[in-house]
Amino acid sequence: MDRVRRGTPQNCHRQDSALQTPTRMKAVFTIQHHASTLEVARWSPSLKTLPGPKILLLHEGLGCVAMWKDFGQQLADRLKVPVIAYSRAGYGASSPIELPRPLDYMQREADQVLPDLLEELCDGPRLLLGHSDGATIALAYAGSQRDPLLLGVIAIAPHVVVEDITIASIQQARAKFTTGSLAEKLARYHQSNLTTAFWGWNDVWLDPAFRTFSILDRLHAIDVPILALQGTEDAYGTGTQLELIATSAAPTTITLVEGANHSPHLTHTEQVLTAIERFLDKEGLLASVDTPST
Numbered sequence: 001m002d003r004v005r006r007g008t009p010q011n012c013h014r015q016d017s018a019l020q021t022p023t024r025m026k027a028v029f030t031i032q033h034h035a036s037t038l039e040v041a042r043w044s045p046s047l048k049t050l051p052g053p054k055i056l057l058l059h060e061g062l063g064c065v066a067m068w069k070d071f072g073q074q075l076a077d078r079l080k081v082p083v084i085a086y087s088r089a090g091y092g093a094s095s096p097i098e099l100p101r102p103l104d105y106m107q108r109e110a111d112q113v114l115p116d117l118l119e120e121l122c123d124g125p126r127l128l129l130g131h132s133d134g135a136t137i138a139l140a141y142a143g144s145q146r147d148p149l150l151l152g153v154i155a156i157a158p159h160v161v162v163e164d165i166t167i168a169s170i171q172q173a174r175a176k177f178t179t180g181s182l183a184e185k186l187a188r189y190h191q192s193n194l195t196t197a198f199w200g201w202n203d204v205w206l207d208p209a210f211r212t213f214s215i216l217d218r219l220h221a222i223d224v225p226i227l228a229l230q231g232t233e234d235a236y237g238t239g240t241q242l243e244l245i246a247t248s249a250a251p252t253t254i255t256l257v258e259g260a261n262h263s264p265h266l267t268h269t270e271q272v273l274t275a276i277e278r279f280l281d282k283e284g285l286l287a288s289v290d291t292p293s294t
Contacts, residue, residue: 028065030093031086033116039093040121041065043072043083050080052286053125053151056118057085058134060157060263061201062173064092066189071265075129078273079286084121088113090196092189101200103210106133110140118147127285129154129276131265132236133201136160136215139226139245143218151285154227154276157234157262160244161214162205169235170205177202219248226252227279229272231260253279 027042055075057068064087076083088109090097102108114137118126126149130138135158142153159166176182177198190197204210226249228242239256246252255275257264265272280286 031117031120033089033113036089036095036097038089038095038117039065039087041068041072041085043076045076045080045082046073047077048080049082050286052079052081053127054122055079055081055083055127055129056122057083058128058130058137059085059087059091060132060134061205062186062197063087063131063134064094064189064197066092069266071269074269074273075276078277079280081286086117086121090193090200092193092197093191094193096193096196097200099196099200099203101204103204103207103213105200105204106136107140107144107215109137111144114141115145115147118149122149125149125151127152127154127280129156130158131156132159132262139222139249140215140218142224142226143215143221143249150224152225152227152280152283153222154229154279155245156229156265156272157231157237158228158241158245159213159237160216160219160241160248162211163237163240165238166236167206167211170202174202174206216244216248219245222249224250225279225283225285226250227255227276228252229255229257229264229275231257231262231264231268233259234262236262253282255279 029040030037031040057072059067065085068085072083072085087094089095128138128141128150130136135155138153139155139158139160142150173182183194186198187194226245228245230237230239230242242254246254257268257271260268
């Protein structure tokens with residue numbers, strides 16, 4: 001297990017790190033997926049692009065492409081490969097959906113949406129990098145699809161089972177949305193999809209029937225290397241999630257980011273980028289990676 005010590009954090013201990021002012025993307029466009037129009041962002045390396053896989057980012061349960069903020073560009077520049085993200089239907093500037101979401105919405109995204117999107121957006125060797133719900137979707141995809149082009153999965157704060165701490169934090173999020181400032185912050189990103197994005201996520205997670213949610217049955221079938229990262233101060237999950245992945249799935253590298261919350265890629269970006277870089281270098285998944293000396 002790797003433990004990334006705290007350097008100089010950005011917005012340390014902020015659970016709403018992704019909810020600050022949106023940043024400009026390199027390129028934003030839309031694609032059609034069945035009946036939905038999906039918002040897509042693409043970041044290209046600022047200097048040069050090396051041979052290597054494209055990386056598809058999968059956002060959290062309240063996220064969208066804009067809430068990745070500068071991370072997409074930082075990742076592209078660090079690894080010198082293209083990075084792509086999309087907003088799932090009902091999020092950001094993508095098409096709205098009808099509620100309620102099904103309790104297996106993450107498995108459905110992995111099985112019914114990702115295969116076509118990967119073929120269109122990442123037509124070649126690829127890596128999946130997911131955050132929270134997005135990490136769950138990435139793992140569910142890797143465990144159910146025999147994708148010969150998938151080289152690995154990077155899972156940040158994944159949920160493979162439901163924990164009490166997760167439910168407690170999601171209950172707090174409901175209170176902040178209905179009586180606090182969370183709705184106003186999220187509206188900057190989701191606009192007309194605001195209520196769909198929030199309630200589609202919140203209602204599922206707080207449904208008593210969802211307490212049995214699990215993707216453990218898919219983990220044993222994953223045959224690509226996994227990097228599983230989590231902040232030590234994550235209010236939405238514990239290290240149990242990473243341990244379950246490591247004992248159930250393909251070779252897994254576990255990294256704990258000291259002092260980080262649920263979004264370590266935003267609050268402790270340098271530590272996360274370094275962990276990703278070292279993982280990819282160790283697994284031989286990039287043609288050339290300039291890993292900083294320690």
